[in-house]
Amino acid sequence: MSQQKISTIELVNKGLAKRYRAEKRFRLIGLGAIVLSLTFLAILFATITFNGYTAFQQTWLELTIFFDPQMLDAKNLRQADYDGLVKKSLRDNFPEVSGRSQKKDLYTLVSSGAAYKLQDMVVADTGIIGTTRQVWVPASDDVDMLIKGNIDRSQPESDRQLKDIQLAWIDQLVKEGRLAKRFNLAFFTAGDSREPELAGIFGATIGSAYMLLITLLLSFPVGVATAVYLEEFAKRNRWTDLVEVNINNLAAVPSIVFGLLGLAVFLNFFGLPRSSPLVGGLVMTLMTLPTIIIASRIALQSVPPSIREAALGIGASKMQTVIHHVLPLALPGMLTGTIIGMGRALGESAPLLMIGMVAFIVDIPGSLTDSATALPVQIYLWADCPEQAFMERTSAAIMVLLAFLVLMNGTAVLLRNRFERRW
Amino acid sequence: MNEIFRKIVLTGAATLLLGAGLSPAAFAASRDSISIVGSSTVYPFATVVAEKFGKTSRFKTPKIESTGTGGGMKLFCAGIGVQHPDITNASRRIKKSEFDQCRENGVQDIIEVKIGYDGIVLANSKKSPVMEISRKEIFLALAKEVPDPGGAEKVVPNPYKTWQEINPALPAVKIEVLGPPPTSGTRDAFTELAMEGGAKTFPWIKALEKKDKNEYKKICNTVREDGGYVEAGENDNLIIQKLEANPRAFGVFGFSYLDQNIDKIQGSVVDGKQPTFEAIADGEYKLARPLYFYVKKDHVSVIPGMTEFLSAFSSEGAWGPDGYLADKGLIPMPTAERKAFAADVQNLNILKGL
Numbered sequence: 053m054s055q056q057k058i059s060t061i062e063l064v065n066k067g068l069a070k071r072y073r074a075e076k077r078f079r080l081i082g083l084g085a086i087v088l089s090l091t092f093l094a095i096l097f098a099t100i101t102f103n104g105y106t107a108f109q110q111t112w113l114e115l116t117i118f119f120d121p122q123m124l125d126a127k128n129l130r131q132a133d134y135d136g137l138v139k140k141s142l143r144d145n146f147p148e149v150s151g152r153s154q155k156k157d158l159y160t161l162v163s164s165g166a167a168y169k170l171q172d173m174v175v176a177d178t179g180i181i182g183t184t185r186q187v188w189v190p191a192s193d194d195v196d197m198l199i200k201g202n203i204d205r206s207q208p209e210s211d212r213q214l215k216d217i218q219l220a221w222i223d224q225l226v227k228e229g230r231l232a233k234r235f236n237l238a239f240f241t242a243g244d245s246r247e248p249e250l251a252g253i254f255g256a257t258i259g260s261a262y263m264l265l266i267t268l269l270l271s272f273p274v275g276v277a278t279a280v281y282l283e284e285f286a287k288r289n290r291w292t293d294l295v296e297v298n299i300n301n302l303a304a305v306p307s308i309v310f311g312l313l314g315l316a317v318f319l320n321f322f323g324l325p326r327s328s329p330l331v332g333g334l335v336m337t338l339m340t341l342p343t344i345i346i347a348s349r350i351a352l353q354s355v356p357p358s359i360r361e362a363a364l365g366i367g368a369s370k371m372q373t374v375i376h377h378v379l380p381l382a383l384p385g386m387l388t389g390t391i392i393g394m395g396r397a398l399g400e401s402a403p404l405l406m407i408g409m410v411a412f413i414v415d416i417p418g419s420l421t422d423s424a425t426a427l428p429v430q431i432y433l434w435a436d437c438p439e440q441a442f443m444e445r446t447s448a449a450i451m452v453l454l455a456f457l458v459l460m461n462g463t464a465v466l467l468r469n470r471f472e473r474r475w
Numbered sequence: 476m477n478e479i480f481r482k483i484v485l486t487g488a489a490t491l492l493l494g495a496g497l498s499p500a501a502f503a504a505s506r507d508s509i510s511i512v513g514s515s516t517v518y519p520f521a522t523v524v525a526e527k528f529g530k531t532s533r534f535k536t537p538k539i540e541s542t543g544t545g546g547g548m549k550l551f552c553a554g555i556g557v558q559h560p561d562i563t564n565a566s567r568r569i570k571k572s573e574f575d576q577c578r579e580n581g582v583q584d585i586i587e588v589k590i591g592y593d594g595i596v597l598a599n600s601k602k603s604p605v606m607e608i609s610r611k612e613i614f615l616a617l618a619k620e621v622p623d624p625g626g627a628e629k630v631v632p633n634p635y636k637t638w639q640e641i642n643p644a645l646p647a648v649k650i651e652v653l654g655p656p657p658t659s660g661t662r663d664a665f666t667e668l669a670m671e672g673g674a675k676t677f678p679w680i681k682a683l684e685k686k687d688k689n690e691y692k693k694i695c696n697t698v699r700e701d702g703g704y705v706e707a708g709e710n711d712n713l714i715i716q717k718l719e720a721n722p723r724a725f726g727v728f729g730f731s732y733l734d735q736n737i738d739k740i741q742g743s744v745v746d747g748k749q750p751t752f753e754a755i756a757d758g759e760y761k762l763a764r765p766l767y768f769y770v771k772k773d774h775v776s777v778i779p780g781m782t783e784f785l786s787a788f789s790s791e792g793a794w795g796p797d798g799y800l801a802d803k804g805l806i807p808m809p810t811a812e813r814k815a816f817a818a819d820v821q822n823l824n825i826l827k828g829l
Contacts, residue, residue: 130533156797164799168530204738211601211738246523246803323558326510327538405542408512412522412539414529423508423538433541436710437519438735438804443712 100454104447110236110249111196113162113225115141117170118184129175134167138189146221157218161225163190165238165250190238191231193248193441195222199233202440213440239448243414244430248441251434253452255416259329259409259424260398260456262417266333267340267397272390274337275344276379279386282345283352284374303342310339311403319407327408327423335403340393347389351382384468391464398457401428427453506557509537509778513547513564515709516593516660516729517766520805521564524788527799532787534780539564544660551769552577561774561781565767566593566660571829584772584825588785589816590794592806594730594755595665595762596742597652600722606638606646607744610761614673615641616650617704619697628679633699653707653714654698654727664764665727669745671695672761715740730755731804755806756796763806772823789817 117137124132142158143149149158166189173180173187194213197203199222209216225231242252278299286292314335318324324331355378363373404410410429417424425433431453434446511521518541529536542550544565551563552573569587577585597613599606615621616638620630638645655662674695675681683691698704707714711728715736718726725743730750733742742750746761754760768788775781787793794800796807807813818824 130531160802164527171530207738213735213738246519246526319558326558327540408540410541412518412525412541414526414536435712436515438711438729438732440735 100447100450104444104451106200107239107444107448108236109200109233110238111191111199112188112232112234113191113195114186114188114230115162115166116144116184117141117187119170119174119181121182124174124181126178126181129178130171132171132174134170134174135164137170138162138166154217157215158221160192161195161218161221163192163247163249165190165247188234190249193439195231196249197441198222199231239445243416244412244425244433245414246412246437248437248439248445251442251445253427253430253449255413256425256427256430256449257452257456258417259332260426262329262420262424263332263336263426264394264398264460266330266420267336268390268394270333270337271340271344271393275341275390276348276386278341278345279348279352280374280379283349284378285370299342299345303346306402307339307400308402308406310335311406313338314403315406325421325423327411327413327425328421329417329424330420331407332404332409332424332426333420335407336397336400339400339403340397343393343396344386344389347392348382348386351385351389352378354385355381380471383471387464387468387471391461394460394464395457398460399428399453401426401432404429427456507779508535509562509780509784510560511537511539511562511564511768512542512550512560513540513562513768514544514566514660514766515541516566517564517590517768519731520590520766520800520803521768523799523803524784524793528780528784528787532780532783534783537780537784543658548573551771552580552582554580555582555771555773557777561778562768562770565769566764567663568765568767569769569826569829574826574829582771582773586770586772586819586823587826588768588770588789588820589808589812590766590768590788590805591800591808592755592763593766594750594760594806595661595668595727595764596730596733596750597669597725597727597745597762598718598733598740598742599725600718601739601741602722604646605741605744606725607747608645609746610669610673611676612641612645612673613745614670614695617652617698618670618674618694619699620694622677622680630694633701633703648723650703651705651721651724652703652727653705653717653724655709656706659709661727661729665762666696666698668762668764670698729804730806734804752801752806766805769826772825775823785820789820
């Protein structure tokens with residue numbers, strides 16, 4: 053009886069509040085998930101930036117250098133004792149320093165890069181031999197850490213990297229205006245170094261760029277062609293099934309396996325040069341290919357059949373249908389797959405270990421076959437160095453890697469949008 | 476649409492061209508820079524020499540891969556020729572099996588060069604007091620099986636939970652040591668020097684070395700797995716960060732990391748000696764191991780700059796007590812030893828056998 057009295061609309065109204073609440077909860081959970089992941093991302097970026105931003109500045113020291121003709125043999129400028137020039141200048145600046153150990157303490161204020169800088173100056177212009185110049189040279193990493201506030205002066209002398217007497221010298225230099233922080237250009241233009249103050253990310257960046265270039269040039273066309281053939285032309289039979297299963301399996305293979313494959317095939321069989329971005333790029337191609345093929349096939353599948361039927365209906369050949377109509381429509385999706393694949397290739401370091409790219413390489417690679425390292429490898433190598441100053445450089449290198457990634461993805465998104473607009 | 480097609484065709488053509496360039500013949504057998512592989516412990520030292528060498532000589536900077544000692548030996552012993560490395564770094568001496576492998580693959584003449592010593596430290600945060608410990612106590616704290624505390628000549632699963640249970644003079648905190656995993660050369664050296672050294676203080680274990688070598692090795696070198704020893708990965712900086720966060724824990728790593736972080740951590744006194752540069756150099760601090768590199772003699776005359784690089788590495792300015800390697804934390808060899816190895820390098824004296 054009573055059930056009959058309740059009409060449908062009443063029933064709906066009764067449950068409405070509950071349903072609204074449920075929907076609100078559901079939306080809040082979704083929002084919460086986004087907020088949570090954004091918070092973690094923000095924390096990550098904040099820590100990296102906080103740890104790394106100091107690396108973009110470097111402490112420099114001004115020295116009065118007399119380019120002594122007696123110490124610089126014009127015939128053998130590379131082997132001359134530039135260290136001696138730096139040491140002499142330091143001694144002249146602090147004439148009160150005596151004794152071997154005190155002198156040694158004094159010399160450690162200046163980076164070994166100072167001698168290289170003088171060498172470059174003399175080699176570039178032999179005219180400066182015999183003159184006296186004011187030269188800004190990089191300070192050692194300990195001085196740099198002190199200026200950046202990473203060394204605690206209040207600790208007892210034995211617990212510090214710098215002794216009391218060294219602190220006094222540094223203070224004196226600061227007062228004279230001979231010690232200052234400058235923009236760390238070397239970080240962006242130099243290759244790796246064992247001295248934190250000289251180490252740069254440029255070599256690794258170029259290595260990564262070369263490697264990605266090879267990967268893109270090889271994996272995109274091959275991946276797209278594979279996907280088009282499998283999706284549009286191949287007959288469904290046991291063979292195509294087999295190929296499909298294998299492609300899906302390859303996408304799940306751990307990256308180190310591709311490194312082993314690269315070692316066996318490209319290095320040992322083809323005899324390609326070890327540690328070269330060429331081999332790195334080839335290995336990365338193998339790794340990214342499945343990703344691109346799978347994404348491209350999904351993109352092709354999502355093109356409505358009506359497009360194909362319309363094209364075929366007005367007399368286009370199968371190839372014309374694919375190239376003129378299906379492919380352009382599927383291209384944005386394919387590009388997305390490529391971005392994901394390339395992003396993975398950029399961040400990968402495990403397979404590079406097997407082909408010798410986890411290495412100390414000072415010279416900037418000039419070609420695809422030169423020895424090179426990559427950005428994630430550089431981060432890994434610096435993170436393992438004992439010097440404190442490498443800590444901030446590690447974070448700074450991560451920032452560079454992220455910037456590289458954003459730049460790459462940005463370009464891809466831009467390209468994708470352009471293609472999307474065309475149709 | 477045609478435009479896209481053209482682009483695709485163009486990239487395809489470029490790919491083919493690139494592929495054609497990949498034929499093995501394109502890479503004629505030559506190399507103008509030295510190729511070095513091997514230990515990650517020697518890496519920080521070898522790289523300094525390489526960098527200096529590259530900047531002050533007319534040769535290219537040698538390329539140094541950090542592959543680990545074992546991985547380096549494998550690459551090094553693969554054969555003679557420019558596709559194989561010229562030098563391998565090692566944080567232990569070459570093994571008989573590796574030496575034989577080398578010979579089998581035609582690497583007959585190997586020059587062995589000891590470059591100096593590396594101390595291994597047991598350290599904790601400055602927030603806690605310094606621990607004074609003996610190798611015997613390290614063994615008792617970290618071995619999986621220890622001699623029966625009751626005195627019987629047999630081993631029992633390690634019963635010690637806190638340091639104090641081993642020796643009342645030690646702190647009353649839980650045994651928690653962060654150290655490298657078994658793949659690391661530092662771990663090998665630590666078990667050999669500290670634990671084996673400690674185990675030998677039990678006469679019956681020492682006697683076991685002659686009787687049952689396998690059992691002896693098992694007792695000495697098996698580290699406990701019940702949480703007393705935590706494998707913290709190969710990255711020593713990470714261990715130091717964890718020690719800072721947890722003042723009750725201890726860490727095991729190379730001396731150079733202690734040297735660079737003396738504001739945060741302190742080395743434990745082992746057998747009455749502090750891990751200082753001088754104590755390790757004098758041989759008083761017992762946890763120290765030699766570091767080596769091995770050179771293929773056949774490559775010396777082929778690869779440009781080899782002779783010069785070798786003499787740069789073995790110069791007093793590099794590995795001497797006042798050399799730049801000492802600044803990086805390498806413990807120099809005694810003068811006589813340095814002279815002997817420098818002479819070996821000079822005359823390219825080969826390793827006769829092990």
